Amino acid sequence: xxxxxxxxxxxxxxxxxxxxxKADLAENSDVxxxxxxxxxxxxxxxxxxxxxxxMFKATGHSNAYFPLFIPKSYLSKEADxxxxxxxxxxxxxHYRLKNxxxxxxxxxxxxxxxxxxxxxxxxxxxxxxxxxxxxxQSYRDLPILLNQWANVVRWxxxxxxxxxxSEFLWQEGHTAHATKEEAxxxxxxxxxxxxEFAENxxxxxxxxxxxxxxxRFAGADETYCIEALMQxxxxxxxxxxxxxxxxxAKAFDVKFLNKENKEELVWGTSWGVSTRLMGALIMAxxxxxxxxxxxxxxxxxxVIVPIYKGDEQFAAVSAKAxxxxxxxxxxxxxxxxxxxxxxxPGFKFADWEMKGVPVRLALGARDLENGTVEMAxxxxxxxxxxxxxxxxxxxxxxxxxxxxxLEDMQQGIYKKALDxxxxxxxxxxxxxxxxxxxxxxxxxVLAHWDGTADTEDKxxxxxxxxIRCIPLDDExxxxxCIYSGQPSARRVLFARAY
Amino acid sequence: xxxxxxxxxxxxxxxxxxxxxKADLAENSDVxxxxxxxxxxxxxxxxxxxxxxxMFKATGHSNAYFPLFIPKSYLSKEADxxxxxxxxxxxxxHYRLKNxxxxxxxxxxxxxxxxxxxxxxxxxxxxxxxxxxxxxQSYRDLPILLNQWANVVRWxxxxxxxxxxSEFLWQEGHTAHATKEEAxxxxxxxxxxxxEFAENxxxxxxxxxxxxxxxRFAGADETYCIEALMQxxxxxxxxxxxxxxxxxAKAFDVKFLNKENKEELVWGTSWGVSTRLMGALIMAxxxxxxxxxxxxxxxxxxVIVPIYKGDEQFAAVSAKAxxxxxxxxxxxxxxxxxxxxxxxPGFKFADWEMKGVPVRLALGARDLENGTVEMAxxxxxxxxxxxxxxxxxxxxxxxxxxxxxLEDMQQGIYKKALDxxxxxxxxxxxxxxxxxxxxxxxxxVLAHWDGTADTEDKxxxxxxxxIRCIPLDDExxxxxCIYSGQPSARRVLFARAY
Numbered sequence: 001x002x003x004x005x006x007x008x009x010x011x012x013x014x015x016x017x018x019x020x021x022k023a024d025l026a027e028n029s030d031v032x033x034x035x036x037x038x039x040x041x042x043x044x045x046x047x048x049x050x051x052x053x054x055m056f057k058a059t060g061h062s063n064a065y066f067p068l069f070i071p072k073s074y075l076s077k078e079a080d081x082x083x084x085x086x087x088x089x090x091x092x093x094h095y096r097l098k099n100x101x102x103x104x105x106x107x108x109x110x111x112x113x114x115x116x117x118x119x120x121x122x123x124x125x126x127x128x129x130x131x132x133x134x135x136x137q138s139y140r141d142l143p144i145l146l147n148q149w150a151n152v153v154r155w156x157x158x159x160x161x162x163x164x165x166s167e168f169l170w171q172e173g174h175t176a177h178a179t180k181e182e183a184x185x186x187x188x189x190x191x192x193x194x195x196e197f198a199e200n201x202x203x204x205x206x207x208x209x210x211x212x213x214x215x216r217f218a219g220a221d222e223t224y225c226i227e228a229l230m231q232x233x234x235x236x237x238x239x240x241x242x243x244x245x246x247x248x249a250k251a252f253d254v255k256f257l258n259k260e261n262k263e264e265l266v267w268g269t270s271w272g273v274s275t276r277l278m279g280a281l282i283m284a285x286x287x288x289x290x291x292x293x294x295x296x297x298x299x300x301x302x303v304i305v306p307i308y309k310g311d312e313q314f315a316a317v318s319a320k321a322x323x324x325x326x327x328x329x330x331x332x333x334x335x336x337x338x339x340x341x342x343x344x345p346g347f348k349f350a351d352w353e354m355k356g357v358p359v360r361l362a363l364g365a366r367d368l369e370n371g372t373v374e375m376a377x378x379x380x381x382x383x384x385x386x387x388x389x390x391x392x393x394x395x396x397x398x399x400x401x402x403x404x405x406l407e408d409m410q411q412g413i414y415k416k417a418l419d420x421x422x423x424x425x426x427x428x429x430x431x432x433x434x435x436x437x438x439x440x441x442x443x444x445v446l447a448h449w450d451g452t453a454d455t456e457d458k459x460x461x462x463x464x465x466x467i468r469c470i471p472l473d474d475e476x477x478x479x480x481c482i483y484s485g486q487p488s489a490r491r492v493l494f495a496r497a498y
Numbered sequence: 499x500x501x502x503x504x505x506x507x508x509x510x511x512x513x514x515x516x517x518x519x520k521a522d523l524a525e526n527s528d529v530x531x532x533x534x535x536x537x538x539x540x541x542x543x544x545x546x547x548x549x550x551x552x553m554f555k556a557t558g559h560s561n562a563y564f565p566l567f568i569p570k571s572y573l574s575k576e577a578d579x580x581x582x583x584x585x586x587x588x589x590x591x592h593y594r595l596k597n598x599x600x601x602x603x604x605x606x607x608x609x610x611x612x613x614x615x616x617x618x619x620x621x622x623x624x625x626x627x628x629x630x631x632x633x634x635q636s637y638r639d640l641p642i643l644l645n646q647w648a649n650v651v652r653w654x655x656x657x658x659x660x661x662x663x664s665e666f667l668w669q670e671g672h673t674a675h676a677t678k679e680e681a682x683x684x685x686x687x688x689x690x691x692x693x694e695f696a697e698n699x700x701x702x703x704x705x706x707x708x709x710x711x712x713x714r715f716a717g718a719d720e721t722y723c724i725e726a727l728m729q730x731x732x733x734x735x736x737x738x739x740x741x742x743x744x745x746x747a748k749a750f751d752v753k754f755l756n757k758e759n760k761e762e763l764v765w766g767t768s769w770g771v772s773t774r775l776m777g778a779l780i781m782a783x784x785x786x787x788x789x790x791x792x793x794x795x796x797x798x799x800x801v802i803v804p805i806y807k808g809d810e811q812f813a814a815v816s817a818k819a820x821x822x823x824x825x826x827x828x829x830x831x832x833x834x835x836x837x838x839x840x841x842x843p844g845f846k847f848a849d850w851e852m853k854g855v856p857v858r859l860a861l862g863a864r865d866l867e868n869g870t871v872e873m874a875x876x877x878x879x880x881x882x883x884x885x886x887x888x889x890x891x892x893x894x895x896x897x898x899x900x901x902x903x904l905e906d907m908q909q910g911i912y913k914k915a916l917d918x919x920x921x922x923x924x925x926x927x928x929x930x931x932x933x934x935x936x937x938x939x940x941x942x943v944l945a946h947w948d949g950t951a952d953t954e955d956k957x958x959x960x961x962x963x964x965i966r967c968i969p970l971d972d973e974x975x976x977x978x979c980i981y982s983g984q985p986s987a988r989r990v991l992f993a994r995a996y
Binding site: 027029030031034035036037038039042043045046062063064065066067068069070071072073074075076082086087088089090091092093094095096097098099105106108117118119120127130131134140146150151153155167169342 | 527533561586603628644649840
């Protein structure tokens with residue numbers, strides 16, 4: 001902990017990996033590509049889950065749970081879908097182990113071969129639409145507005161904690177509707193829910209948009225997304241919402257009788273965010289001293305560190321610390337009193353800095369005499385100025401000061417991220433300029449594109465930049481494709497991406 | 499819905515299956531032994547989870563997440579453990595599908611065979627202790643008090659929704675301690691947490707006890723449990739807490755330096771409850787009209803059904819209904835106003851009765867004139883007396899009456915279950931009597947046992963009754979084993995069980 005981490009400017013990737021480890025968020029397991037989410041990391045994910053779940057319920061959704069396993073034949077029913085997922089599936093072929101005849105341990109029992117292989121769900125459209133087939137007969141059964149919190153598996157070859165792992169945790173919403181309009185409105189609504197969560201809770205500004213055809217979800221007619229920008233200038237897709245059209249209704253023969261008693265195919269949507277958001281949260285705000293957390297998602301918002309010599313001072317400081325803790329908890333602030341006697345204050349300061357606790361209160365014998373406490377905010381740490389972000393606060397003002405500081409930090413780190421994104425968003429009109437900006441500045445590049453997959457593919461191969469989305473909120477502006485010179489109706493958002 | 503369900507007295511098993519289906523709790527999926535938990539059933543599980551999670555955190559535990567997959571070699575490290583689980587494992591052998599050469603669809607890609615097979619976790623001791631190996635060096639790293647909410651898979655041959663399914667949801671606590679005493683105290687604490695949850699929230703009385711050696715968890719030194727009695731006189735194990743001794747520490751070489759700087763093996767516990775609790779909840783209280791839920795776990799505690807003719811009456815009734823809804827919600831009662839115009843009141847009454855909503859308020863035009871509402875409680879339904887459980891309540895007393903009724907029901911259904919269990923618990927002193935009680939009365943049978951697995955096994959084979967536990971709270975009472983006549987230090991609890 002005390003040794004610190006690599007600087008972002010030196011090696012961004014090493015900085016991320018060390019931070020994830022030293023802030024006690026997660027680690028790789030011995031199972032290829034699968035991570036262990038440690039208690040402190042999981043506590044942040046739980047705060048995210050609670051808020052997202054509340055937003056889903058406020059928009060009329062209920063949770064349910066569907067099987068982990070998908071029969072191979074189900075996965076195959078939607079042609080694009082199986083094409084998209086078959087290459088990275090964990091396949092269950094047997095249901096029993098037995099003792100090896102040579103006594104060397106347990107082996108797969110060849111007599112326990114499944115008749116049909118089961119796929120560990122990479123996503124649940126197929127298993128859920130096979131249920132919808134049973135649940136939907138009439139317009140009265142619609143809409144169905146469900147969500148599931150679950151683990152999914154995609155056998156990724158190159159993995160990175162939180163950003164791309166073979167198993168990850170996510171939520172997947174799956175809805176069924178009587179009309180195209182309703183399904184489209186649902187798709188857009190959920191993209192907006194994700195954007196609201198990202199901006200108001202994660203303090204991460206996002207661009208809302210539509211994916212190009214080649215980046216679309218396998219089985220969707222349209223994929224909406226929110227795209228965020230990380231501190232190294234790379235983009236990160238933070239959430240997607242898919243308009244499925246009638247594709248899964250066709251694949252699973254899900255029809256309903258409308259009010260006119262005529263049979264119609266059902267319209268669908270699906271949408272998800274995952275533990276990938278943890279990666280976005282870490283990379284958007286953290287600094288060379290460790291994690292920086294938006295107060296709304298910090299499991300511990302305030303840590304109190306006692307400064308003392310001897311039992312008598314410890315008792316006096318602890319009494320006051322616990323009093324402050326109680327007063328803060330009474331107004332809904334989560335507080336940790338770090339009374340470990342196995343570590344010195346300096347170690348504790350660095351430890352909680354690494355873990356991104358927004359506010360630190362240091363309380364010693366002299367503070368007791370003065371009736372004050374030293375408050376330090378995590379978003380202002382300057383190794384060249386010990387007093388940066390510090391403030392002496394009277395006891396009777398601690399609660400109000402802490403509340404104001406937490407609020408200010410939530411806004412402040414959002415603004416910092418937004419300013420960064422604004423600075424790192426460039427409009428370019430030539431391919432030369434495009435490549436130069438990508439190499440020298442990074443970030444989002446707004447450029448004209450002729451709308452063809454061919455051009456998109458060539459640009460990707462030549463520059464590693466992909467179309468993150470066709471932004472929804474930008475004004476239309478005609479121009480010429482930077483690659484082909486063909487006409488373009490609007491700029492699209494390019495970036496190198498995670 | 500309106501057709502009702504088979505009576506318990508006619509066919510208990512059919513009653514259960516029909517109830518689970520008609521109350522919209524869950525259904526079988528097309529994947530063998532895997533269930534779909536439907537939104538209403540899942541809402542009950544979410545209420546259980548929230549409460550259990552709160553109790554875990556109050557006792558110092560944090561949540562974390564470990565991989566779904568366990569390398570085959572890990573599972574094999576603890577000899578008893580692999581022996582216990584190898585026979586029912588879902589095994590992942592490949593990580594990719596490919597298009598069949600004959601164009602017949604997708605097949606497993608033989609080139610994508612895993613070097614080492616992965617087991618879908620049946621429980622996570624092995625994967626978690628392999629992490630503990632990395633996390634624990636010194637006494638300062640102990641105790642570790644973790645819990646994980648997860649899905650697990652045990653390939654059961656005979657499955658039954660909620661009670662025994664191939665995939666189920668559960669929580670699994672895994673703790674590591676410096677001393678035997680501390681680990682034992684943790685094991686007992688968690689059994690007590692489970693008992694408190696079962697009795698105070700599920701309203702299900704339980705017997706706390708220790709499992710006989712043959713019923714012990716594979717890899718434990720001692721298994722503590724809570725045992726509940728269902729309405730058909732069969733027992734149901736509702737939760738287990740295992741003292742693992744140093745077995746997994748040995749298997750995974752997990753040692754720590756104690757305060758004297760000497761190396762010692764770590765002590766462990768694990769404990770779990772699962773969606774099986776849903777089965778217990780359903781079977782303990784429900785009746786021939788459907789589900790009966792303890793108010794503390796009911797997703798909807800009060801349903802308001804409007805009785806009206808025409809839009810004008812509907813508007814007036816709705817205004818009052820929404821006013822009552824708001825007043826109840828203000829004191830923390832969850833309320834559904836069932837304003838569906840596609841169904842008649844009689845259908846709605848039966849529907850909510852089936853779903854076990856504790857309190858129903860019916861509100862019509864005449865009620866508006868009288869300033870009253872008709873309140874019906876779910877735990878008193880008598881087909882021969884339409885007014886059983888009903889009460890006319892003045893508007894200004896609705897909130898207080900509902901609160902008092904919910905509280906009374908929570909206590910009442912617990913007492914009913916406790917009285918039932920008392921009536922169905924029999925002390926016997928001969929094997930003849932033992933068999934007679936099992937066949938004619940069912941329930942718990944307290945009898946002397948000689949402590950041998952041989953006797954236990956013979957009794958099980960001859961009567962299908964197993965030792966549910968050696969009760970902890972009973973006074974010691976010496977006697978002779980009902981089977982062998984050998985001396986016995988105390989009675990143990992027998993029953994036929996789920």
